Structure formats: C-alpha cells, structure tokens
Amino acid sequence: MVIDFNNLNINNLHFQTDFERKxxxxxxxxxxxxxxxxxxTSGSTGAPKIFEIEKNKMLNSAKMTCDFLELYKNNTALVCLPIEYISGKMMVVRAFxxxxxxxxxxxxxxxLEDLHSEIDFCALTPLQVExxxxxxHYIKNLIIGGAAVSESLKTKITQTLQHTNTPTGIYETYGMSETLSHIALKEIHPEQNNYFTVFDQISIAKDERxxxxISAPNLNNEILETNDLVEIKNENQFRFLGRIDHVINxxxxxxxxxxxxxxxxxEMQNEVVFLGLEDESLGxxxxxxxxxKESDDLIKKIEGIQYEKSFHKPKEIIFVEEIPRTQNGKVNRIELRRMIERS
Known part of the structure; x- marks a missing residue:
C-alpha cells in the first residue's frame, strides 16, 4: 500500500492489514x-511509559531529518517500524x-522483501538490515536506529555495497522518545565516522557524571539529561561510550x-551481550x-580476543537460545539478566 501525502485523503484509502489499520x-x-x-517508550531501559507529545514539535523534528537528508515533495519513503513507538510515528510525520x-x-x-525499485528514504533496525x-542498494537514504550498529554489520554493509554503483547513504541514529526520534546521525556509508553529528539548533554538553x-528547544522544553556516557569532540559532535546504568563495577x-x-x-556474527552478575569478592x-548453540569454536574466539584490559575478559561465558528483545528490536538487558539469574 502507498499513501500519497501530496494528495492526502484518508477517506479514499483502504487499509487492509493490521499494521495498515494502526x-x-x-x-x-x-x-x-x-x-x-x-x-x-520501548521499555529497553526500564518499564515502558506512555506520554503526550506536541504535534508541532514532531513536525520540527521531521523537518530537521528531511532537511539533512534533502528529502523533497513526492520523494518515496518506506515505513516498516511499529507505529506504537516514536520511530514508526515519525516516519509518518516526515511523510506528512x-x-x-x-x-x-x-x-x-x-x-524489504517485496522491494524491487529504488526509494529515497527508509528507517530500519540493525536486525532488519542484517x-x-x-x-x-535500492535505498538512497537509510537510517538505522533502535540499537547500536555492530562492527560486523558495518563490514557486511560495506562489502554488500562496494560492488554496486548506487548513491546509498547510510547513517546510524542517536535519539530517544523524548527527543522525538533522533537528534544526531553518524555516517556508516560511503564513509565511516566515529562521531555523531547533531542537527542544527541542538546543543550538547556533559553533566558531572x-x-x-541535550538542549533542543524546538523538540523539548526541558534540558534532557541522559544516562549516556559520551566523549564530546566539539560543539556539534560526540562519541557514545555506553549507558551509565549498564556500567559494570x-x-x-x-x-x-x-x-x-x-x-x-x-570477530563473530552471533549477538553477544556483556552483563555484571553479583559476586561476593568482585562485587x-x-x-x-x-x-x-554452544560451541567450542565461539568460546575460543571470545577468549582469544585481545582485550584492552585483562579484566575485560569475561569470567564466564553463557549460551542462550535467544536473547530477549523489546518489541522494536532492542536487546532487553533487564529481562536477559532475569533469565540468567533464574537459570
């Protein structure tokens, strides 16, 4: 199904699937x-929350993304993210x-299974890209969000596109529900950057932790204090280090x-998550x-990695059939910890 937002009349549209009806x-x-x-909210870092967002601020966010990616009237976009969350809603708002x-x-x-021609814009999770x-290569501008893009996926993207003569630009996003999707992008292809670049009218700083x-008055009236540890390169660029509530002591x-x-x-394609479990001597x-599936080869690979510090080498390796994820694809560390502690 295609919705023409240049001539929008929802009374003439026939929504058939459950997703289309949503x-x-x-x-x-x-x-x-x-x-x-x-x-x-997704609930990846705590209990899901429901809140109200002003439509004019969502339009401000949509304009920032569309301006950055140079999207114009009658360009094509594809929405395939759950509409319950900000990621799916913002795809519709950008189209509007x-x-x-x-x-x-x-x-x-x-x-993208049924995609056979070029489109101008799409947003996917890393798992969907994988x-x-x-x-x-059919997508001119692809943004990837919901979870960090792994080094192995970046390599696969590069290998996939190196032999195609396409102008595909791919970016990792940084944002959250409170910033109405992303406020910064990091290029993955054709160049690979280490730092996120924030949009115009966004200011960044670090707190005492x-x-x-984030100061984004067009998106949120408050200064947003995140739990994301960062290295700030300059007033427009930063590198994400990790969440402070994930830090293992x-x-x-x-x-x-x-x-x-x-x-x-x-070094490996399998999903790997590091956790800190309570320990009498180490904390x-x-x-x-x-x-x-448990594998001696995978154990050797993870034990053979050249870690920067000796204490970065895991004390224990656990295999699970499936790592729990939230509905929009993020690793659910809280549920994973519960699984491990119950086993």
Missing amino acids: IHSFLIEWLSDSQTVTVK ERKLQLIISDPSLKP NSLDKI GCLK SGGAKIFPEELEALVKK QKLIAVIEG
Missing part, C-alpha cells in the same frame, strides 16, 4: 484537533511534513559493556552471553 488510527489522531499525540509517497510494509525481519542486505545533556574497575560488545562483534562478575 497507521490509519494514527492518521486520524494526527489530523484531529488535538495538539498532542500519544507515544509509548514533506508530502512524500509513503510505502507501507508490515514490520518484520525482512521488510536480513535485508540484498535490498539496501560524564553523561550527555568489577573489583573496583568500571567496564563499559557496549564497548566490549563492539569489540567482540568484529560484580563480568559474563558474556552469546546467542546461539
């Missing part, structure tokens, strides 16, 4: 007289703001699991949880 419901809410819409042709594809691991590598503070040493996960994923014991 988009229909959101459009009714969006076109209503209410100044706000309801958004649910820029009068795009919006292709609807049910959220799945392979949302399962759609044969199609990403070393966590990112093992024997007095602070360990950033996201950095270890990025290192390990250069927290560093463990690595690997998704997949």
